[in-house]
Amino acid sequence: MEFSSRRLVMYQHLNPAGRLFGGQALAWIDEEAASFAVLETKCPRLVTKKMSEVEFKSPGCLGDLVSIGCKTVRVGTTSITVSCEIRNQTTNRLVVEVKEIVFVTLDEDGRPMPHGMPKLVSST
Numbered sequence: 001m002e003f004s005s006r007r008l009v010m011y012q013h014l015n016p017a018g019r020l021f022g023g024q025a026l027a028w029i030d031e032e033a034a035s036f037a038v039l040e041t042k043c044p045r046l047v048t049k050k051m052s053e054v055e056f057k058s059p060g061c062l063g064d065l066v067s068i069g070c071k072t073v074r075v076g077t078t079s080i081t082v083s084c085e086i087r088n089q090t091t092n093r094l095v096v097e098v099k100e101i102v103f104v105t106l107d108e109d110g111r112p113m114p115h116g117m118p119k120l121v122s123s124t
Contacts, residue, residue: 001071002069002070002071003069004032006065006066006068007068008063009062009066010062013060019059019061025060025095026096029086029098030051032084033048033098033103036070041075041080042116043116045105046104046106048101048102048103049079049102050101050102051100056095057097058088060086060088064090069085073100078105078113078114082103085098
């Protein structure tokens with residue numbers, strides 16, 4: 001797992017129970033996993049197609065420092081699957097993990113295309 005991003009849990013990231021809001025954690029995961037996938041495929045036009053089950057293991061609380069990590073699960077012709085997790089550096093506990101996030105490379109018309117293959121433009 002490559003941990004390349006850190007976040008400080010602040011007031012605006014909390015739910016009414018005073019814990020890291022699940023939607024905020026998923027937004028961080030989606031952004032980090034997409035950035036990771038872009039670097040792995042060298043293709044900037046990727047979209048999130050699917051996330052597997054999301055499992056929250058422990059809370060993030062106000063002032064906690066969390067790290068977000070990703071790793072490649074598999075690479076297909078037009079897709080890449082990564083796993084991602086958030087670890088609480090303050091408590092040394094896993095906060096949440098998503099075992100599979102699938103991204104698909106799109107051409108200029110929004111159709112799946114092979115990684116690294118620019119769309120050919122007709123000269124007519």
